[in-house]
Amino acid sequence: MSNPPNTPTSSVSFFNNPKNRAIIFQVLALGFVVFLAYYFANNMFANIEARGIETGFSFLDQVAGFGISQTLVAYDDGSSTYSRVFLVGVLNTLLVSGIAIFFTTILGLLIGIGRLSNNFLVAKLSMVYVETFRNIPILLQILFWYNVVLAALPSPRQSLSYFGEYFLNNRGFLMPRPIMEDNSGYILAALILACIGVFFLARWAIKRHDDTGEEFPIFTVGGAIILLAPVLVYFVAGQPISSEIPELKGFNFKGGWVIIPELLALAFALSIYTATYIAEAVRAGIESVPKGQKEAANSLGLKEHVILRKVILPQALRVIIPPVINQYLNLVKNSSLATAIGYPEIVTLFSGTTLNQVGQAIEIILMTMAVYLLFSIVISLLLNWINAKMEIKGR
Amino acid sequence: MIRMENVNKWYGDFHVLKDVNLNVKKGEKVVICGPSGSGKSTTIRCLNHLEKFQQGKIFIGETELIEDVKIVRHIRSKVGMVFQHFNLFPHLSVLENLVIAPTWVHKKPRKEAIETAMYYLDRVKISDQANKYPNQLSGGQQQRVAVARCLCFNPEIMLFDEPTSALDPEMVSEVLDVMVELADEGITMICVTHEMGFAKKVADRVIFMDGGQIIEENEPHTFFEQPESDRLKLFLDQILSH
Amino acid sequence: MIRMENVNKWYGDFHVLKDVNLNVKKGEKVVICGPSGSGKSTTIRCLNHLEKFQQGKIFIGETELIEDVKIVRHIRSKVGMVFQHFNLFPHLSVLENLVIAPTWVHKKPRKEAIETAMYYLDRVKISDQANKYPNQLSGGQQQRVAVARCLCFNPEIMLFDEPTSALDPEMVSEVLDVMVELADEGITMICVTHEMGFAKKVADRVIFMDGGQIIEENEPHTFFEQPESDRLKLFLDQILSH
């Protein structure tokens, strides 16, 4: 039962130990990367030095001195600085992304459901939609829609007018700007109160359902309260909001709010393009719920809306949401293509105009990239959180 | 309790159910068997309107089954169905699976619904699993949950579509036990199954379907011992030699 | 041939192997059995360094098994392993599966490797399947290919990890036959299996593991007929009643 123990061949060669190998390899890799970084940085500084290019972020405090066609925060072309330009760009990116995300979600949802429709035409048209717009580069679509939008709209003097307060022309879509007067605070208060009220109403409705099984139409009632309360207060408080109606003065409209055509075209193109991906995600999500689930719910006698809310959606959303959020991120990144049609978002304003006026390419491009990285980090954190929340147990 | 009168159904041009006539009295237990594709599932799925049919009439109790949302829902609340793959809701705990129909369909208070649910879970002997999720249970346990889910709204009729065929052999007898127990309580029951032991033990009547029609029906003893039609003989040969 | 000295292994905080001592002589055939999770797989996976261990020593032949790329590769070329799920390479034909190690690890000329491969395929009686792909073979045939793949580099020791448990009952005896034949040729063999018939027939020694340690070892007759420890008695009861 025993072999005499031989002296083990334990002269471990240093390089044959996998641990050592891993360490050596990693040190080499790290060294290579550090060297590369050093080499680039070194060249960069040498080049910058040799060519007398300024460095640092002091340019952010200089006055920019150019006009921007859409600014969400106060911006004065004679006195605002480049840091303000940066902020304007970021906000404009967020604005167009937000609008596009809103519409692409609705459109994608409709098309995705449409693809599963038992109406032959709806299903086929949805498919054609997806296969068409998904296979055309987004840049081409942006250029195309911009040209179409501009070509289709009339000049300011021939504006299409709605209710005498809303106007559509090739300078954009104009609408009245609300002007808050003294008592307008009450309206805001009413809105907030209504929201709080509806929140408690919803809790009460759930409790009542738990206690008695009676359903309460919380969506209709809640929606009505949130809508009606501010309106009511508006009249009670003596109509404290007036509006500044856009007016044709000279060759342009003055006053009011305006949505510029670049924003329209960009939001439109982004929505249409991204919706194809969202539609596919929605379809995959709904198809991922086995047919038996619906049958089982039916055989329990559940109503259609309860089936949708309690059985189908919770399972489908789990599959739908991650790809959809990734598409949101893609949409934000694609909004950078606005530079082709001159919508003033971060890339146009900062990597474009500012870069050219200031000439500090490295700082400016890094700052631009940092903005997008920040977006993507926030979105992936959100995604992880949602994934963790929606996980089905026991899989 | 259940009356099917000359029910005909087509899938496109394919004639699946041919003049099916079936009468089941209150408390009766009927087993349906037959080769694969003979229309057994389709027949019982017609009974709670999971499938539409094109000709004929079906009555559940006094009510005729017509395409009307209210009536369909009313009938479904009287008819419980247990599927081959159980179709539990994987995102809900066992308890929630049981509570969902009573609270949303029968407007029961949640507390009451939970009590009932626990009662039935107890009856199928898995009340200790109430807070687990379906995927954490074995096949046999899942099947019991499915049975309990139906029982929760106290149906007058239970339909079973091959409730044991997806189970490991050990589980089969477990589930059959539950069904036998149910049968003893006098509930009306239609069961598609090939478990001959079960048929012999509890069925009042066994029905043999083939090619979309009822070929032969009889009480179990005669059915198995003295089959009349050739097709049934052939079929019994096959499953018994097995 | 194989010597394990006080081998200890932890997964995180979980102590999987507790002071395992094992001596296997050249040509000896050892069967390891024990309940699920008792550390059987872990033990034999340590022998060709698929798992690391934290304490103790293992000698294969004269060589101590240490973390050194060369030595590990040397030892692996002496030790063949057959997995429960065979782990054939599905993208390679049967012949390529057999040829890959000799040509790439042992630097044999391809022609020679093919000859050896055909020889061993012949020995496991599937030389006619040489050009098929693993997925086109039955479980039993796949298992034979896995055995042949090991034999191709002429190992001194063969390890089997439950080689039959993924097979249909008919296949089991087929595969066991191949193993018996191998055993007769005098190769050293360690086999994790619950096939008691096999153990009785070929094993020189049977080892019972539980909770990460060796509880009892004996020659087969005594092992099965006069188990000493209570745990083994219980275990044998279970598997025999089954």
Added chain:
Amino acid sequence: MAIYDIKEAKPAPINNRGLVFWLRKNLFSDIKNSLLSLFCIYFLFITVPPALDWLIFSATWSGSQEDIVKDGARWIFIIEKFDQFIYGFYPENLHWRPLFVAALTVAFVASVKLLNNIKLKIVIILLYPFVSIVFIHGGLFGLETVETNKWGGLMLTVIVAAVGIIASFPIGILLALGRQSNMPIVKTLCVGFIEFVRGVPLITILFMASVVLPLFFHDGIDFDKLLRALIGITLFQAAYIAEVVRGGLQAIPKGQYEASESLGLSYWQGMILIILPQALKISIPNLVGSFISLFKDTTLVLIIGLFDILAMVTLTNSDSNWLGYEVEGYVFVTFIYWIFCFSMSQYSKSVERRFNTELK
């Protein structure tokens, strides 16, 4: 108790068959559906005939600008500028060279698919890019050099996409392996690179490549603009490929790694012989998907002043003899892109289907 006669199958009732039934079932099953159908029909009615009319029936297909009488598309513009759309500024007398490379590519794909001899395959695979570059760029074997600033049009689009995918492939695989490895530093570096690149838009990377990259090198080192764009695109694509390949690697059962280890294969042998062939095979549909994205993204080189097919359309539109033909140009480019992308996506779907049936 009872035994019944066997009945013949009857045809379905008339209201359950035929065109009328099909229409009822698929288009007019209830009021909501009927409304939807009517809306769709109306929509098709107002869009399809005018579109077809503009595209085909009223279009001008030949002749000169003076001959345009009809109100439809003026395809003569496309025909006139066709060579520029395809070859950019590539010298006219040398157009046979890109054409030859196109033919070569077909032959290459065919031979890789059909040949069985692995060694020959590898030789061909290694030789192909080299031969293609020599033919397009020239400068060797007595071929006249054609500078990259003369490349343009569809040719440039295809080159950018092809180089992007070919060059990014090995880098992507290395990144994927790095991300899967258990060496913390290597892993961190790879994860950092991948996530960074995936987090920023391609055009910022292109800006970086076109504007900043030259600052990173010594004075003497002078990269071609196209080359810099290609470097940017390759790094970008590599990060996406890495994620696709990682998906494939994760799908390979652990047993495959163990088996290759237990046979004594080293890490790289195991990877190259056992794991990667399987992982890449399952990744094919996703690889094609990421290739389609890249192909679409090539349009962005327009923004850094390279003249791909889309940029050629904008450029040819500033020819003062041919003003106002953007629409035809855009439609043409749209069509080209659509054909390419759609056929690729159909291909990847067919591959996916084949895998699904092969799965056992």
Added chain:
Amino acid sequence: GTLENVVKKGELNCGVSTGIPGFSATNSKGVWEGIDVDFCKAIASAVLGNADKVKYIPLTAKERFTALQSGEIDVLVRSSTWTSSRDTSLGLNFAGVNYYDGQGFLINKKLGISSAKELDGATFCIQAGTTTELNLTDYFKSQKMEYKAVTYDTSGQTIDGFKKGRCDAVTSDASQLYGLRLKMDDPNSVMVLPEIISKEPLGPVVRQGDDDWFNVVRWSLFAVLEAEELGITMANVDAQMKSDNPSVKRLLGTSGDAGASLGLDAKWAYNMIKQVGNYGEMFDRNVGKDSPLNIDRGLNKLWNQGGLMYPMPIR
């Protein structure tokens, strides 16, 4: 330095625009033409003796300076305005002025105005990253008027936006406006307003800190101007080689060492004039009276004819 590099490569990398008619644009055969292009050619013939040894690198406005800084191009001839900040903080040097320009407005005649002062509240199409953007702000601030700007990436897009009615006016260097006007479907429906709101001296740019190369570019410019002043043209340059005029002899290299001190061939100026012509010829051919643009020479006349073009003496 750059000079040696260019000689070694045998080719001049010249940065031009992506399409400004008359300055640098491709013709229908895809060949580059324009006054800026001609100046590239002139430098190439001075340095390499061959006007065709130029590699044109089309650049958008925002790429141009970085391309020069990074060494991608040897010289930038892309209608770039000479300003103090560009000359100092961008690390660039302007070698001279090859076109005196000013910013003007292009409007649709339908607007019915005749002066820029009536443009209060108008929307302008402009190109990103140019001095135009800044001047516009200054001008409207000083006039206490309001305006809106739509900023595009390239001049092509700018004029497209104008064509489609996105803006009331295009503002840009006046010279460009004439070119852009030709891009309209009906050039007569638009007009250039008389006001010039800024000084736009356009000239070739080189990197700072490379004086040899700077000299070559600067004196190439002076040489073509000097040639015009001396009446040396493409057609008569061979005959002028025999001229006794000392200035001509110094310029054409038959006496003196102007070429050598620049590090160039003695026939450097001869090559330029022979292959590209003098400044007047370049001007007339590309933007002046022999071109569709038909721009008046105005400030770009020689000093002795009432203009600002004043070549420094070559001696």
